[in-house]
Amino acid sequence: MKTASASAPGKFVILGEHAVVFGKPAVAVAIDRRFKCTVSKSDRVTINGEENALALHPHILSVLDVHGHPYIEITTESDIPSGSGLGSSAALAASFSFAVRSLLGEPTDSEAVAKEAYEAEYSVQGIGSPMDTSASVHGMGIAVNAPEPENLLWRVERGKNVWDICGLDVPEMTFVIGYTGKKALTGPLVEKVRRYKERNSFAKDIIDEIGTVTLEGMDAIKKGDRVKLGDLMTKDHKLLSILGVSGPELNKLVDAVSDYSYGAKLTGAGGGGSMVALTDEPEKVSKAISSRGGTPITVKTGEPGVRAE
Numbered sequence: 001m002k003t004a005s006a007s008a009p010g011k012f013v014i015l016g017e018h019a020v021v022f023g024k025p026a027v028a029v030a031i032d033r034r035f036k037c038t039v040s041k042s043d044r045v046t047i048n049g050e051e052n053a054l055a056l057h058p059h060i061l062s063v064l065d066v067h068g069h070p071y072i073e074i075t076t077e078s079d080i081p082s083g084s085g086l087g088s089s090a091a092l093a094a095s096f097s098f099a100v101r102s103l104l105g106e107p108t109d110s111e112a113v114a115k116e117a118y119e120a121e122y123s124v125q126g127i128g129s130p131m132d133t134s135a136s137v138h139g140m141g142i143a144v145n146a147p148e149p150e151n152l153l154w155r156v157e158r159g160k161n162v163w164d165i166c167g168l169d170v171p172e173m174t175f176v177i178g179y180t181g182k183k184a185l186t187g188p189l190v191e192k193v194r195r196y197k198e199r200n201s202f203a204k205d206i207i208d209e210i211g212t213v214t215l216e217g218m219d220a221i222k223k224g225d226r227v228k229l230g231d232l233m234t235k236d237h238k239l240l241s242i243l244g245v246s247g248p249e250l251n252k253l254v255d256a257v258s259d260y261s262y263g264a265k266l267t268g269a270g271g272g273g274s275m276v277a278l279t280d281e282p283e284k285v286s287k288a289i290s291s292r293g294g295t296p297i298t299v300k301t302g303e304p305g306v307r308a309e
């Protein structure tokens with residue numbers, strides 16, 4: 001094979017971001033926005049036609065490190081805004097890992113790709129959980145560290161932390177994402193929470209509380225209880241705000257949708273990026289987001305994970 005292509009979806013987090021970095025539970029869902037990579041054998045390495053571009057693409061570099069730096073031409077395209085809290089770098093790592101493995105005739109099973117994509121994310125950020133990369137590889141929905149693991153996909157361990165990744169059926173529910181337009185880097189926000197937790201036992205209590213809220217949320221999802229899930233999402237937003245990862249742009253959008261949604265919260269790393277609302281009135285929520293300067297994205301759930309194109 002001389003050329004291989006793969007794509008992988010972005011994701012949003014219903015509950016549990018940041019706390020999941022410390023081994024707490026989380027729920028994430030793939031969205032119908034994808035990152036696509038095409039790779040071809042070549043006599044040098046290029047990215048979108050540029051030579052010497054690897055320093056600007058550390059996720060690609062990290063995956064290439066594992067595969068002995070083959071000479072390949074790489075092209076990328078994506079409709080996931082970067083720095084938006086929607087998992088664009090995880091989708092890049094997942095789709096690139098799958099494409100390179102296909103080209104080199106190496107295994108492309110989900111566990112191998114998910115673990116390689118997580119290593120790439122971790123090596124770039126220096127901190128973080130395997131939630132985003134696992135959600136992108138598996139697609140649909142995932143539950144991390146559910147109390148009674150059903151449909152266990154794979155386990156990832158690092159230091160003291162263990163993450164059991166399970167497939168999750170999310171019942172028919174309508175979510176609308178609101179992108180603030182403000183890009184935010186995940187690594188520094190995760191690091192900020194880690195430092196806060198290290199210095200302050202109160203921050204540790206907040207992280208524990210996010211874990212409890214997320215477990216209740218997993219139960220509400222199972223029962224299809226939108227009212228309960230929405231309340232828990234709003235509560236989670238408050239807890240994340242206390243951790244210092246919300247901001248005026250996010251709070252403005254979360255407030256704007258409160259009359260038309262069961263609940264709303266920031267999603268992903270925060271600091272800008274995106275929020276998400278659970279609603280039966282997606283048009284009204286979208287309008288409220290637009291009127292406050294955000295970009296609404298209505299989410300279609302049931303999106304497949306990484307795949308050959």
Ligand code: PMV
Nearest residue numbers: 017018085087128129268269
């Ligand atoms: O903003 P994103 O899409 O990179 O999501 C980050 C999710 C965190 O829980 C904040 C970090 C992590 O590694 O799980």
